[in-house]
Amino acid sequence: MGREPILSVDDYLARHEAKDLLRFITCGSVDDGKSTLLGRLLYDTKLLFDDQLAALEGDSLRHGTQNGELDFALLVDGLSAEREQGITIDVAYRFFTTERRKFIVADCPGHEQYTRNMATGASTADLAVVLVDARKGLLTQTRRHTYIAALLGIRHVLLAVNKMDLVGYDEATFRAIEADYAALAQGMGITQVTAIPVSALRGENVSARATTMPWFTGTSLLEHLETVVIERPADTLGFRLPVQWVARPDQNFRGYAGQVVAGAIAPGDEVVVLPGGARSRVARIVTADGDRKRAATGDAITLTLEDERDISRGDVIAAAHNPPQVADQFATHLLWMDESALLPGRGYWLKIGARTVGAQVTEIKHKVDVNTQEELAAKRLELNEVGYCNLGLDQPIAFESYANCRELGAFILIDRQTNATVGAGTLDFALRRADNIHWQHMDIDRAARARIKGQSPACLWFTGLSGSGKSTVANLVEKRLFALGRHTYLLDGDNVRHGLNRDLGFTDEDRVENIRRVAEVAKLMVDAGLIVLVSFISPFREERRMARELFAPGEFHEVFVDTPLAVCEARDVKGLYAKARAGGIRNFTGIDSPYEVPESPELHLRGGDQSPEQLAEQVIEELLRAQ
Numbered sequence: 137m138g139r140e141p142i143l144s145v146d147d148y149l150a151r152h153e154a155k156d157l158l159r160f161i162t163c164g165s166v167d168d169g170k171s172t173l174l175g176r177l178l179y180d181t182k183l184l185f186d187d188q189l190a191a192l193e194g195d196s197l198r199h200g201t202q203n204g205e206l207d208f209a210l211l212v213d214g215l216s217a218e219r220e221q222g223i224t225i226d227v228a229y230r231f232f233t234t235e236r237r238k239f240i241v242a243d244c245p246g247h248e249q250y251t252r253n254m255a256t257g258a259s260t261a262d263l264a265v266v267l268v269d270a271r272k273g274l275l276t277q278t279r280r281h282t283y284i285a286a287l288l289g290i291r292h293v294l295l296a297v298n299k300m301d302l303v304g305y306d307e308a309t310f311r312a313i314e315a316d317y318a319a320l321a322q323g324m325g326i327t328q329v330t331a332i333p334v335s336a337l338r339g340e341n342v343s344a345r346a347t348t349m350p351w352f353t354g355t356s357l358l359e360h361l362e363t364v365v366i367e368r369p370a371d372t373l374g375f376r377l378p379v380q381w382v383a384r385p386d387q388n389f390r391g392y393a394g395q396v397v398a399g400a401i402a403p404g405d406e407v408v409v410l411p412g413g414a415r416s417r418v419a420r421i422v423t424a425d426g427d428r429k430r431a432a433t434g435d436a437i438t439l440t441l442e443d444e445r446d447i448s449r450g451d452v453i454a455a456a457h458n459p460p461q462v463a464d465q466f467a468t469h470l471l472w473m474d475e476s477a478l479l480p481g482r483g484y485w486l487k488i489g490a491r492t493v494g495a496q497v498t499e500i501k502h503k504v505d506v507n508t509q510e511e512l513a514a515k516r517l518e519l520n521e522v523g524y525c526n527l528g529l530d531q532p533i534a535f536e537s538y539a540n541c542r543e544l545g546a547f548i549l550i551d552r553q554t555n556a557t558v559g560a561g562t563l564d565f566a567l568r569r570a571d572n573i574h575w576q577h578m579d580i581d582r583a584a585r586a587r588i589k590g591q592s593p594a595c596l597w598f599t600g601l602s603g604s605g606k607s608t609v610a611n612l613v614e615k616r617l618f619a620l621g622r623h624t625y626l627l628d629g630d631n632v633r634h635g636l637n638r639d640l641g642f643t644d645e646d647r648v649e650n651i652r653r654v655a656e657v658a659k660l661m662v663d664a665g666l667i668v669l670v671s672f673i674s675p676f677r678e679e680r681r682m683a684r685e686l687f688a689p690g691e692f693h694e695v696f697v698d699t700p701l702a703v704c705e706a707r708d709v710k711g712l713y714a715k716a717r718a719g720g721i722r723n724f725t726g727i728d729s730p731y732e733v734p735e736s737p738e739l740h741l742r743g744g745d746q747s748p749e750q751l752a753e754q755v756i757e758e759l760l761r762a763q
């Protein structure tokens with residue numbers, strides 16, 4: 137270790153380039169000595185800049201927390217405080233090198249509410265350094281950190297039993313903690329645990345072995361980090377290249393660029409492009425340094441193929457003899473990272489590798505208490521909660537289980553309205569049931585059904601507050617259409633909730649499911665050739681969008697019955713507003729549950745200003761105009 141003589145910048149870079157990289161995270165709270173340990177590691181590897189060191193000496197003396205010795209915690213905490221500003225996911229990455237290895241360490245805050253930060257750091261790490269205070273032994277947070285590390289595929293843990301100086305360097309204390317932890321880790325699928333007794337403050341067993349614990353014959357913490365062998369499961373997979381972009385500088389060149397996430401490839405090898413299934417052979421492997429004869433995991437390359445194929449960003453080019461599976465339904469672990477809860481049935485964007493597709497959680501099997509690993513029933517996931525969920529996608533994707541390949545097995549969920557990243561998860565396995573259900577061909581199709589009724593089927597979707605006039609207007613419209621000889625059906629929230637949806641209440645997740653079901657029913661009725669009128673509050677934009685997307689262009693008419701809350705409240709035919717104001721009904725729309733105003737409805741009715749008959753007339757006009 138120590139600073140190497142630098143011959144030239146190029147020489148230095150080349151030497152480090154060739155070195156193996158270990159990514160690790162540190163888990164533990166500040167009290168466990170995490171910052172001190174990290175600061176000590178950086179100091180001992182001499183990678184602190186001199187001006188930072190000078191500041192540190194000044195601070196330590198000023199604060200005097202450690203009897204005039206350097207306080208490394210100050211250094212790390214200072215750096216992360218700077219970085220925390222404006223960063224939602226608060227993980228500080230640090231880089232250092234020794235003669236043997238390069239390191240990237242993700243330093244994640246230890247508090248419970250920072251589960252998502254730890255998960256972010258853990259998702260790319262090979263190893264976790266779990267700190268335990270020798271005086272306290274294993275704590276709830278030790279369990280939580282180990283669980284999240286295991287969930288995100290970490291199989292190696294370095295258990296740093298810290299503050300050994302405060303327990304008189306007692307071997308029995310260390311051994312007891314080591315044994316406790318081995319039992320905990322085994323149950324979670326962590327296969328490699330190395331326990332090391334340290335004093336981060338005194339630098340004992342951190343970068344050099346301590347003389348104070350002769351009973352310990354293992355390596356120092358840094359030696360372990362330098363020498364631990366990480367086996368990569370992706371090494372056993374065939375070639376996988378998620379296409380990041382299609383390079384088309386001119387007519388004669390079409391290349392598919394990305395990073396190889398598993399396996400190796402050479403010109404002439406047969407490949408399959410997924411999910412489509414087209415086959416070809418590799419013509420060239422192009423890189424910034426010229427053509428290559430072979431590329432393997434980790435290489436950034438551009439492939440050209442022998443045949444012209446329709447390949448786009450997000451496709452996966454894979455070894456034809458050993459391709460990944462393709463599926464559209466999965467069992468997954470999901471960590472929720474947003475203030476607004478995950479609602480099953482709601483549409484989100486799922487991003488995996490370079491592909492983005494529509495997705496819904498179809499079922500929460502259970503949520504997991506991250507502190508105890510207890511499995512609990514759940515209808516939604518709140519911020520920082522972890523659930524085991526079934527996930528359905530709008531289109532099939534090529535994937536690997538996360539345990540085999542992180543790049544093709546890890547995904548994020550994105551809110552379709554705000555574009556914020558709201559969840560992160562790992563694919564466990566594909567649900568087979570989708571494979572066994574096929575579309576039945578029917579000789580009488582929707583066009584034939586519409587023809588015999590002599591009309592163009594449509595869905596008139598009325599949305600608005602309770603009491604806005606949805607049912608009244610929809611009822612008038614249906615009567616008018618009926619008189620015109622049209623075939624219609626009116627689906628009303630109050631009525632459907634007595635039958636099909638009698639199991640649903642008014643929580644956000646129940647409303648999502650309520651609208652999902654009625655939208656599917658409306659679609660079936662439109663398929664049957666009817667003009668369907670749907671009169672539900674349908675308060676959320678996302679579910680109205682989902683409903684719209686079930687229909688062909690021009691078939692869906694969103695009718696916003698825009699009546700001011702005060703007017704609805706004054707009408708209060710059912711006395712529900714009065715009850716809600718008095719606290720007798722919870723989650724009442726407009727009072728303590730939101731109504732998201734439509735942004736571009738086909739028809740905007742002023743429900744407070746005009747009579748029901750006038751409003752109905754506008755709906756009829758809109759429908760006839762479109763037909």
Ligand SMILES: Nc1ncnc2c1ncn2[C@@H]1O[C@H](COP(=O)(O)OS(=O)(=O)O)[C@@H](OP(=O)(O)O)[C@H]1O
Pocket residue numbers: 601602603607629630633642646647650651671672673674675710712721722723724725
């Ligand atoms: N908490 C709460 N919030 C809103 N509405 C409530 C609630 N509890 C009962 N009701 C009555 O249920 C009717 C709304 O049902 P919907 O199925 O249309 O609601 S939603 O679309 O799922 O939001 C609604 O009928 P309308 O007045 O016809 O809209 C109410 O009468």
Ligand SMILES: Nc1ncnc2c1ncn2[C@@H]1O[C@H](COP(=O)(O)OP(=O)(O)O)[C@@H](O)[C@H]1O
Pocket residue numbers: 600601602603604605606607608609671707709743744745746747748751
């Ligand atoms: N345009 C309107 N002007 C005046 N009163 C109306 C109007 N539309 C509806 N109403 C009255 O308001 C009350 C609530 O209407 P309703 O159709 O049941 O609303 P919703 O189905 O949206 O809950 C009913 O008593 C109805 O007669």
